[in-house]
Amino acid sequence: MGVIDLDRLEVRLGARTVLDGLTGELQGNAIGLLGPNGAGKSTLINTLLGFHSPSKGTARVFGLDAHRDRAQIRGAIGYMPENDSFIGNMTGVRFVRYMAELAGLPSGEALERAHEALFYVGLGEVRYRKVSTYSLGMKQLIKLAQALAHGPKLLILDEPTNGMDPIARQRMIQLVKEIRKEGSVRLLISSHLLRDIDETCDEVLILKNGRIAALCNIEAERRSNRSFMELETVGATEKFSVSIRGLGCECACFPGGRIKLVIPDHIEVRDLYVIASEQGVQIRRMNQRRDSLEDIFLRAMDSPMDNEAGRPTHVSL
Amino acid sequence: MSVYKNTYRAYTGPITPLWMRVYALARYGFAEAWSSKITVALFTLSLLPFLVFLVGIYLANNPIAQILVLKSVAHPLTVDASFFLIVLQIQSWIALILTAWVAPRLISFDLADNALPTLLSHPISRVGYVFGKFMAMFTSLSAVTWVPCLVLFAYQCYSSQQPWAAAHFSIAAGVFAGAVIWIAFLSILGLALSSWVKWRVVATGIIFAAVFVPAGVGAIVSAVLRTKWGLLLNMPVTMSILWQRLLGTPEFMHDAASLPTAAIVTVLVVACLLCVAMLNARIRAREVVRG
Numbered sequence: 187m188g189v190i191d192l193d194r195l196e197v198r199l200g201a202r203t204v205l206d207g208l209t210g211e212l213q214g215n216a217i218g219l220l221g222p223n224g225a226g227k228s229t230l231i232n233t234l235l236g237f238h239s240p241s242k243g244t245a246r247v248f249g250l251d252a253h254r255d256r257a258q259i260r261g262a263i264g265y266m267p268e269n270d271s272f273i274g275n276m277t278g279v280r281f282v283r284y285m286a287e288l289a290g291l292p293s294g295e296a297l298e299r300a301h302e303a304l305f306y307v308g309l310g311e312v313r314y315r316k317v318s319t320y321s322l323g324m325k326q327l328i329k330l331a332q333a334l335a336h337g338p339k340l341l342i343l344d345e346p347t348n349g350m351d352p353i354a355r356q357r358m359i360q361l362v363k364e365i366r367k368e369g370s371v372r373l374l375i376s377s378h379l380l381r382d383i384d385e386t387c388d389e390v391l392i393l394k395n396g397r398i399a400a401l402c403n404i405e406a407e408r409r410s411n412r413s414f415m416e417l418e419t420v421g422a423t424e425k426f427s428v429s430i431r432g433l434g435c436e437c438a439c440f441p442g443g444r445i446k447l448v449i450p451d452h453i454e455v456r457d458l459y460v461i462a463s464e465q466g467v468q469i470r471r472m473n474q475r476r477d478s479l480e481d482i483f484l485r486a487m488d489s490p491m492d493n494e495a496g497r498p499t500h501v502s503l
Numbered sequence: 504m505s506v507y508k509n510t511y512r513a514y515t516g517p518i519t520p521l522w523m524r525v526y527a528l529a530r531y532g533f534a535e536a537w538s539s540k541i542t543v544a545l546f547t548l549s550l551l552p553f554l555v556f557l558v559g560i561y562l563a564n565n566p567i568a569q570i571l572v573l574k575s576v577a578h579p580l581t582v583d584a585s586f587f588l589i590v591l592q593i594q595s596w597i598a599l600i601l602t603a604w605v606a607p608r609l610i611s612f613d614l615a616d617n618a619l620p621t622l623l624s625h626p627i628s629r630v631g632y633v634f635g636k637f638m639a640m641f642t643s644l645s646a647v648t649w650v651p652c653l654v655l656f657a658y659q660c661y662s663s664q665q666p667w668a669a670a671h672f673s674i675a676a677g678v679f680a681g682a683v684i685w686i687a688f689l690s691i692l693g694l695a696l697s698s699w700v701k702w703r704v705v706a707t708g709i710i711f712a713a714v715f716v717p718a719g720v721g722a723i724v725s726a727v728l729r730t731k732w733g734l735l736l737n738m739p740v741t742m743s744i745l746w747q748r749l750l751g752t753p754e755f756m757h758d759a760a761s762l763p764t765a766a767i768v769t770v771l772v773v774a775c776l777l778c779v780a781m782l783n784a785r786i787r788a789r790e791v792v793r794g
Binding site: 269288371 | 512513516524612613620
């Protein structure tokens with residue numbers, strides 16, 4: 187059983203299908219949720235929290251149905267929303283205590299945990315100030331504190347570094363890493379920033395137009411000994427890329443004649459030069475490099491989708 | 504997670520039952536309502552009529568004091584259903600003022616900073632959220648309506664020379680029922696209107712308007728169409744008629760203009776359903792997408 191199981195999940199908002207047949211099992215300790223604006227990241231999170239009901243299929247969190255068992259799931263989840271979401275009229279400690287009590291902690295324990303959570307995220311000194319007087323970074327941190335205070339099994343962070351300066355961002359990333367290292371909390375982190383996901387997650391789910399563009403274990407990808415290459419070409423790049431695909435290479439084209447490709451073991455670099463020469467394409471630069479999350483993301487974005495299964499057709503990860 | 508060690512630790516302690524979350528909402532809402540000095544001032548104001556009526560009951564049951572204090576008054580002071588109707592009416596209109604101040608505090612603070620996604624991501628439903636706020640409102644209003652009324656009733660029972668309580672128990676039941684209907688209506692009306700307005704001052708004004716503007720519209724309807732049914736929109740009048748019937752006092756309106764109890768109850772139920780629909784549309788963790 188994975189942390190999150192999706193089975194042909196479809197969510198419609200009004201007349202629009204926002205999530206379209208998502209199927210997959212997310213098992214990582216820290217799962218990154220990536221995708222461009224409108225890909226369906228926040229809708230997926232809202233569905234897992236039971237805010238939206240699936241029009242088809244199911245979503246399960248720790249084996250519980252996200253819609254039917256939403257009260258149980260919410261008890262086990264800590265949620266840090268993307269936008270401002272707090273009660274500005276309350277002091278920091280009162281707000282976190284209130285949220286902990288709503289999550290099911292008795293009053294005394296909730297107060298104790300609220301103090302601890304605020305010190306943990308670095309707001310100990312300002313915990314008696316009203317939340318409305320906090321800076322943007324502090325508001326992000328108090329959202330994290332309220333999500334942590336009741337000791338959730340799954341922590342959902344929606345754009346956790348939104349609006350933070352580099353130092354505050356680094357502090358947030360460090361906190362997330364510590365929570366992950368502690369081991370009792372699974373993380374689902376939605377972000378636009380590949381670097382945030384790269385630093386904190388071991389599994390990544392990439393959404394594109396409401397479908398799964400890629401689902402892979404980042405660590406496993408990094409460990410694999412695959413030969414990655416980046417070319418800078420001049421000439422008929424598209425035709426060239428079709429030809430090298432014919433050799434068995436996986437490749438993605440980018441503007442400016444850039445091509446990223448994975449070369450199978452039986453192909454030599456010389457073969458690329460031969461094809462380039464035949465097609466009158468100049469290879470101006472050739473870099474061999476390891477795969478990065480950016481590569482995974484860009485390949486996923488570049489690949490066409492299989493309409494039936496909601497899975498990528500040409501992305502092999 | 505410790506204050507001194509600054510490390511994260513999981514929570515392994517006890518968990519409260521689900522109904523306690525509603526209680527927590529009500530408790531925090533109640534504390535929020537009464538953290539305002541104006542709420543306390545309004546409560547103190549509500550005690551002034553209560554003290555006057557308390558003195559009235561004392562005088563009514565003490566012939567010597569009555570002779571000394573009320574020697575120039577032609578009619579002796581009597582404590583009966585009409586006496587308690589006046590108490591209930593005064594306390595009920597103070598409850599309206601309290602609603603206009605307290606209800607926006609319970610909802611608007613949550614809406615102003617978009618707290619609903621965070622609140623509703625906890626194991627509490629939208630119904631539970633509204634019910635918790637409703638309980639906070641209802642409890643606050645109880646303190647100025649049926650509680651002082653029943654305290655006065657108990658004092659009258661204690662002060663009366665005759666066995667008064669058994670013969671007049673219907674007054675206590677009527678006062679309690681009338682007050683509960685009114686404050687339940689005020690609570691849901693206050694919450695529904697506050698949920699649609701982020702600015703508390705505006706919400707306060709709208710709550711007053713929601714009670715008195717339809718009364719004006721009703722009067723116009725009655726005058727233009729020459730019908731008594733326009734009175735159904737006049738909440739002060741309809742509630743007064745309902746209270747009179749619950750306490751068994753003579754009605755102040757002549758028979759032709761009197762409204763059937765079923766019509767009054769129907770108007771109250773329809774108004775409450777409208778409020779529930781307003782709350783259902785507004786109390787959501789996410790904006791509703793249409794189209």
